Structures are given as structure tokens and as C-alpha cells.
Amino acid sequence: xxxxxxxxxxxxxSIPTPLAEKIKKRIKGTGFTSLSSYVxxxxxxxxxxxxxxxxxxxxxxxxxxxxxxxxxxxYLD
Amino acid sequence: xxxxxxxxxxxxxxxxEPSDLSALPKFKINTNISEDILNISNGIFSxxxxxxxxxxxxxxxxxxxxxxxxxxxxPILLDFNKQDIKEIQEGDSILLINEENGVKAVLDIAEIYxxxxxxxxxxxxxxxxxxxxxxxxxxxMKQLLLGGKISALESKPRNFDEYNLSPKETRFxxxxxxxxxxxxxxxxxxxxxxxxxxxxxxxxFVDGIFINPIIGKxxxxxxxxxxxxxxxxxxxxxxxxxxxSVMSILRTSMKYAGxxxxxxxxxxxxxxxxxxxxxxxxxxxxxxxxxxxxxxxxFSEFPDLGIIPIFFxxxxxxxxxxxxxxxxxxxxxQKYHINFSGKKIRELLRNGKIPPEDMMxxxxxxxxxxxxxxxxx
Numbered sequence: 001x002x003x004x005x006x007x008x009x010x011x012x013x014s015i016p017t018p019l020a021e022k023i024k025k026r027i028k029g030t031g032f033t034s035l036s037s038y039v040x041x042x043x044x045x046x047x048x049x050x051x052x053x054x055x056x057x058x059x060x061x062x063x064x065x066x067x068x069x070x071x072x073x074x075y076l077d
Numbered sequence: 078x079x080x081x082x083x084x085x086x087x088x089x090x091x092x093x094e095p096s097d098l099s100a101l102p103k104f105k106i107n108t109n110i111s112e113d114i115l116n117i118s119n120g121i122f123s124x125x126x127x128x129x130x131x132x133x134x135x136x137x138x139x140x141x142x143x144x145x146x147x148x149x150x151x152p153i154l155l156d157f158n159k160q161d162i163k164e165i166q167e168g169d170s171i172l173l174i175n176e177e178n179g180v181k182a183v184l185d186i187a188e189i190y191x192x193x194x195x196x197x198x199x200x201x202x203x204x205x206x207x208x209x210x211x212x213x214x215x216x217x218m219k220q221l222l223l224g225g226k227i228s229a230l231e232s233k234p235r236n237f238d239e240y241n242l243s244p245k246e247t248r249f250x251x252x253x254x255x256x257x258x259x260x261x262x263x264x265x266x267x268x269x270x271x272x273x274x275x276x277x278x279x280x281x282f283v284d285g286i287f288i289n290p291i292i293g294k295x296x297x298x299x300x301x302x303x304x305x306x307x308x309x310x311x312x313x314x315x316x317x318x319x320x321x322s323v324m325s326i327l328r329t330s331m332k333y334a335g336x337x338x339x340x341x342x343x344x345x346x347x348x349x350x351x352x353x354x355x356x357x358x359x360x361x362x363x364x365x366x367x368x369x370x371x372x373x374x375x376f377s378e379f380p381d382l383g384i385i386p387i388f389f390x391x392x393x394x395x396x397x398x399x400x401x402x403x404x405x406x407x408x409x410x411q412k413y414h415i416n417f418s419g420k421k422i423r424e425l426l427r428n429g430k431i432p433p434e435d436m437m438x439x440x441x442x443x444x445x446x447x448x449x450x451x452x453x454x
Contacts, residue, residue, distance in 0.1 A: 048382075070253075075323065
């Protein structure tokens with residue numbers, strides 16, 4: 001991969017220096033290899049937790065079709 | 078119920094055939110690729126809408142994620158030789174056809190690109206050793222790749238369609254059953270007592286279990302697909318609550334990519350609507366290419382996967398405890414432990430003998446022995 005392409009994959013963010021120092025201490029001896037890898041992990045966790053649970057939306061026609069097939073196959077009574 | 082992977086359940090089924098279909102260049106694809114097309118079109122591979130383009134492929138290989146940061150570990154690729162389809166270019170559409178299962182799909186070509194087989198094998202399988210079946214498959218791939226969205230047009234009815242539910246259907250089914258938490262179990266073999274314990278232990282903590290055997294190309298000596306399905310049906314009829322268990326097949330090829338494939342298997346089950354996924358010892362492994370619990374460790378790289386792995390170590394029967402145990406719950410020496418050996422069970426069945434009941438349920442063994450030839454020849 002070219003250096004230019006590699007550059008585009010990452011961006012820089014600023015966090016307070018004392019926080020960065022705390023994190024550096026915390027990740028010593030863990031599987032995290034850098035401050036960036038730890039921050040990326042935490043942010044991915046936070047963002048995915050924010051995503052709401054989904055409620056499938058079926059049209060009436062769709063619902064009937066699915067229900068009929070599941071009944072015919074014995075999955076639903 | 079979890080959101081489909083990437084946020085939206087993909088549907089790439091074309092309800093109406095385009096009028097200019099006959100004018101499109103035709104390209105014959107193998108059965109594995111045609112299964113990928115069906116899995117893309119009905120949302121099993123959500124959020125993929127087609128075959129990977131180069132930026133996604135590079136990111137999957139280096140970061141185990143699509144270019145938009147969504148976890149994805151196994152690239153879904155369409156390979157071809159330049160001479161197979163003459164005069165095509167990016168922006169064109171072609172008709173993909175498989176004669177065996179009648180799959181027809183349109184591919185809108187977004188990108189035609191080359192790739193490095195060694196990099197591909199090393200990244201996915203962690204090896205370039207040609208004793209690995211996945212490496213052999215990559216070495217047999219054609220010279221170029223086509224990336225772009227697909228639209229599936231049709232496929233022929235096939236064996237076991239009555240057990241083949243789409244994510245849309247399983248999601249509806251789980252909702253109708255009132256299951257909020259569903260654990261998925263992936264299998265390639267008839268169930269022995271160890272499997273049953275794993276499934277029931279996991280089921281104790283959730284609302285339902287989704288047993289999801291992989292159906293497709295098998296090696297000589299493996300159990301035939303119809304044997305796996307009949308044996309599970311028998312086990313479930315006798316020993317599972319109907320309102321707590323569902324079985325449906327998954328048509329896809331095994332890649333034997335160990336840890337990377339464990340993530341891929343979990344993603345597919347998330348798309349079916351499962352909240353939990355059972356990961357056993359050496360999940361999707363082959364030979365000694367992966368350490369026994371590599372497929373457990375990899376999950377720590379994905380805090381945003383959206384499905385909870387349930388890790389199991391090996392179960393065995395302890396003659397001292399007189400029950401099924403694992404190394405976390407039994408204090409007795411290994412000499413008291415009898416492993417559930419798939420090899421030993423297969424050997425007994427091959428000779429027409431019923432395995433001991435503390436290895437495999439009698440009903441399951443009898444179901445298998447009703448088949449004249451239960452193994453792939």
C-alpha cells in the first residue's frame with residue numbers, strides 16, 4: 001500500500017495530555033500496542049453501543065408471505 | 078433483536094427481469110460463487126451488496142474491516158480471466174450464470190483489478206502453505222477480480238429448500254416466537270452428546286437456539302448433508318423443546334480460515350437475527366494451522382461486532398463425576414475423561430455399530446444407520 005493511501009486511512013485527533021498519559025500507563029502490558037489502538041477500540045465500542053436495536057418493518061403483504069411459508073414448512077403453528 | 082450487520086438487511090433480488098438481459102455478455106460462474114450471490118442477495122452477507130472492490134479488499138486484508146470500518150474478515154470475490162469475457166470495462170453489466178443451481182444474476186462492474194495471491198493467502202489464512210485447502214483454492218483462482226453490485230434474478234429449487242430460511246424469515250420467526258435473545262450454533266456433523274451439552278448450556282441463558290448446519294461441498298468420508306439434517310431432526314424431536322429450538326441450513330463453503338472465519342460465521346448469524354454465537358475449540362480450523370483458541374481470541378479485536386460470542390472449551394465425559402464436564406468444572410484427572418471423538422463415532426457407524434449411548438443418543442445413531450451410505454464417497 002502506498003504511503004499516500006495509508007495516510008488517508010487515518011486522521012489525527014487531540015486529547016488532553018494528562019488523559020493520554022493515563023491511557024499510556026493503563027495499556028502497559030495489555031494487548032494494546034499504542035494510544036491510538038486503545039482510543040480506536042474504545043470509540044468503536046461506544047459508537048456500536050449507541051446504535052439502536054432494530055424493529056423489522058414488514059409490509060402487510062410481505063408479512064403474510066413470510067408467515068405462510070413458515071407455516072407451510074412447519075416452523076410456525 | 079440486533080440490527081443487521083452494517084445497519085440494514087440487504088435485498089438484492091430483482092423482482093422484474095431487465096428487458097435488455099439477452100444483450101448482456103454471459104459469464105459462467107462456479108457453484109461456490111453462485112452461493113455467494115444468493116447470500117448477498119438475501120442479506121446473509123449484509124452489508125455487502127456485491128463482490129468486493131479493491132479498497133474494501135485491501136482494508137479487509139489489513140484491518141479485518143471494510144473501507145467504512147465495518148468488521149469484515151473474509152473477502153467475497155469474483156475472479157476471472159481476461160479471455161473469459163471479451164471487451165468488458167468498468168461501468169458495463171454482465172450476466173452471471175451457474176448451470177448447477179440455475180443462479181442468474183446481473184453484475185454491474187464497478188472495478189476490474191489485479192491482486193496478489195500470496196498476500197491474499199497470507200492475510201486470510203496466515204500461511205502460504207499449499208497443505209492448507211484455502212491456499213490451494215486461492216492458487217487456483219483466476220488472474221483478475223471484478224468488483225461491483227449484483228442483482229439476483231433466479232435460481233432453481235434444490236434439495237433441503239424446506240430447511241432454508243432467509244434472514245428476513247428467521248428474524249420474523251424469532252419475533253413471532255417471542256425470542257429476544259437467540260444463540261446460534263454452527264455445525265458440519267451429526268450431533269453427539271458433547272454438542273448437545275454445549276447447545277443446552279448456552280440455551281439455558283437465552284430464549285432460543287438457532288441450529289444452523291452448513292450445507293454444501295464436502296470431503297470424502299464426511300457425513301452427507303441429508304444425514305446431518307435427519308440426525309438433528311431426530312435429536313430435536315426427542316430431546317429439545319419445540320418452542321425453544323429452530324433448525325435451518327446455511328449454504329456456503331467452508332474456508333477453513335480459523336479465527337477470521339469465526340468472525341465471518343458470527344456476522345452471518347447476526348444477520349439471521351441472533352444475539353449470541355457459540356465458538357468452540359479450533360472453530361473453522363484445519364490441520365494444525367491455528368492454535369485451539371485462536372478463534373476465541375480474535376473476538377477481542379471487535380468491540381463493535383454486534384453479536385456476543387459464547388466460548389466453549391472441549392466437553393468430555395468424566396467417569397468419576399458420571400456426567401459431561403469440561404476443564405473448568407471437573408477436578409478429576411484426565412484418565413477419568415472420555416473425549417467425544419468424532420473419528421471414533423464415525424468408525425463405529427461405518428461398521429454398522431451403534432456408538433455407546435453416553436457418546437451419541439440412540440435415536441441419532443439409529444437415524445444415521447438407516448441410511449445405506451451415510452458418508453460422502
